[in-house]
Amino acid sequence: MFTHRKPSLVNTSSVSERSQVPANVHLWSADLVVPITAPSVLGGAVAVLNGRIEHIGSRDWVIATLRERGMTYTETHVPGVLLPGFVNAHTHLQYTNMAEVGLRQYDGFPSWMAAFDAIYDAGPLDWETSAAQGAEYMLRYGATCVADVVTDPEAASALHDAGLHGVAYWEVMGYSNEEWAQRGVSSVHSALEKMPTPPAIGISPHAPYSLEVAPLLEIPDLARRRGLRLHIHLGEAQMEARWDDVEGGAALADLWRNEKSASFTSIRQAGVGFSATEFVDQLGVLGPDCHIAHGVYMTADDRRRLRARSTAVALCPRSNAVIGLDEPPVAAYLSEGNLIAVGTDSLSSSPSLDILEDVALLYDIARRQGYGSSDLSRRLLQAATLGGATALGLATGQHRVGQLQAGALADMVVVDVPVTDVMSTIECVVREGAGRQVATIIEGQLRYAATNFPHDDVAGHSADSSVFPTHTVKG
Template identity: 25%
Template sequence: MKLVIDGAAVSTVDAAGTEHATGHVIVVDGRIQAVGGGAAPKGLDAHYVDGRECLLTPGFVNTHHHLYQWATRGYAQQAILFEWLTELYPVWGRLDADIVHAAASAGLTRLAQTGCTTAADHHYVFPSNGGDVFAALVSAGERVGIRLHAIRGSMDRGVSHGGLPPDNIVETIDGALAGTADAIGKYHDPAFDSMIRVAVGPCSPFSVSEELMRRGAELARSMNVRMHTHLAETVEEEQQCLAEFGCTPLEYAERLGWLGGDSWFAHGIHFSDSAVEKLASTRTGVTHCPSSNSRLGAGIARTADLLGAGAPVGLGVDGAASHEDGGLLQELRQAMYLARQRGGPAALSAREALRIATIGGARVLGREKEIGSIEPGKLADLALWRLDGFEHAGIADPVAALVLGPVPPLALLTVGGRPVVTDGQLTGVDEEQLAAELRVASRRLAER
């Protein structure tokens, strides 16, 4: 039950930004017991891992995803968001539990391969004849072994009521709320070392009624869970909100009770100065999804401005249908590059990008006391990156090598001290089998 990682460069991402050129971490019973510079004490009754030529970071936190979309990669390649959704909603309406499990297992595997130890997944499509797709998502999390924040999404506003999704894949308000309450009751675990938590997640202003948004917030607070939705992703969304409700998306969310430290929004691209300040003052979180935003041409989020104002900001991979790579480490570099497109080369540093991906994401999910940095007492969710290959040779700064260089192999990824990836391979998961399952699932969905 003891693990020692010795000899690695260590980026703790604590409040002081402590780093050790050569350091060690001692893990006991799934929690970090000690972290420091120099060599670890010898002779401990523990499993020692040689960290020389490696960088040790906290495990990454993915704060927004749609894992079921791994079954529909490659669709709508030149579409803006609304066009992309219009093409894909009818396809997703034919999902079933087996397809969701295969897609989610593959997506979580890819996340783990790229340093992710906690993933928030927003699932909002519940076909009437698809079986228990939420249970399929939860079982995929258990199969791969990283922490899962399963967001029970919902849509009640179909095309006949001015929404985007087809009427056959939306729920009634009461049905959506009952399904959400049931998911919370079955799966939500508030414990410090929880492997699964559930959040309330009406999909977006253009697929959900005012009543469902308002009652969803009330349900989340009555059951003491967090809440999540898409917001301010495109200019078309803002235009629709202004025309329909006479306000911006953030003003609309505030009207319906969606601002606060228990809420976070995906994308958040089109925020005014006053909106940025409002998010910061209310401690409302924002997930930055740089690759998905770029794939759909949605715009460049004001990441540096949000951070400067003090708003919680995390990274999100988003669905693989709008980010076919599906990896998380790549988002650090992409976030940094897009921030610099807005604000110049000093807008966001490699270390700031690492902070967003770790303690920033933990803060967005309300778990900054548990995960997101390498500090005594926290859970041992750790990523040990090998930087000894020719791809990183000569880069003296290991954090720069990680963020700016090619994706390095993982020597070790642990969740609560338990190995999930060892020498680049997932433990307990057959990747070839996962690939075969995903091919079958994608083909079945396309044929339907």
């Protein structure tokens, strides 16, 4: 069905010709190229050298530039749209084998958690194989960079083994203050040391309600001393929302230090109305090196806090719908200028790992909530690419992704939709592109290709010259 190997494309040049080529340039041309960080190009092309983008622009300009430099190239023309690889900014690949849970409909967290726990606790489950299958789905659906939350160590190598970019976050949950002091820090350090790199590793304090104050206070410092990123579920459960109908009591800055308030849950039980976002902000969790998942139950002040801390939110609307939660405030996030990304969550709470399914639902939600600007499709496509890269700290620097620009890693996806004008085509990708990803390229290497166009299931194979015709041109 899928392959982890990096197949070579058909190259019609002879051995003697190839021996004279100063550099192995591969030219990917498409009906429309969408760089995200630059204007889109009808009839565009991307020249790739040693896994990085060498040139991008109109096909004629890129070819002329290569010839001026005395470079030969192998060209692959793909129908449809060539985009940066998608960044799935929140998932749990290890739960891929729990798909039966995500195919049902629930009326809230208690009923969903009961269904989840029934399978998780029954065990044993093959987390390694399950996570590897999830990584295959990432390739199938055009995700080249992933924020994967790892709960069991057997699943820790999924991104590494699949050659995907991103961050594998070790999840920390269930610690009381006492347990954390006794064994928490050493346990986390031990788990991090065993996680393979690349890609990057990070820490995910699960949620405000699953950890007491001490670990939530110390984990951010632990991560930052090691130069690791943070990721937390926040504003997903209704109990995390601000309760305006109760007294605030003492200032939150004083309240969480009170020995009677060992956790967010105990503060809630005391009848205090502060939101979970206010709570973790006081503990120093939020920041530009942290992104949150879900962000459903967020007041205007909560969203302001995220902006003030330069903290991105990965929206996972299909997961929210399966569990029976409210819709995230998409229109408010867009109108107010929050940093947004897109995640699928796992198959335990979502019907598929196709990020474009979530993008299409975000479009519908934003329109229902009153967002009327014509830039909606463009902004959501940016959220699924550059927005996710920003959330994971991979939007700049030598290993940047989520964009097509010179020097960036050549991570790309091809979506086979009709190409007309730029705006209409981008809207088509956003609203109708799910399931139409036909090629996934990581560092210039074809990692997934559909058997034919269009193709509705998840079968795939390595490159085929009848699907991706290539030819070699000497400059």
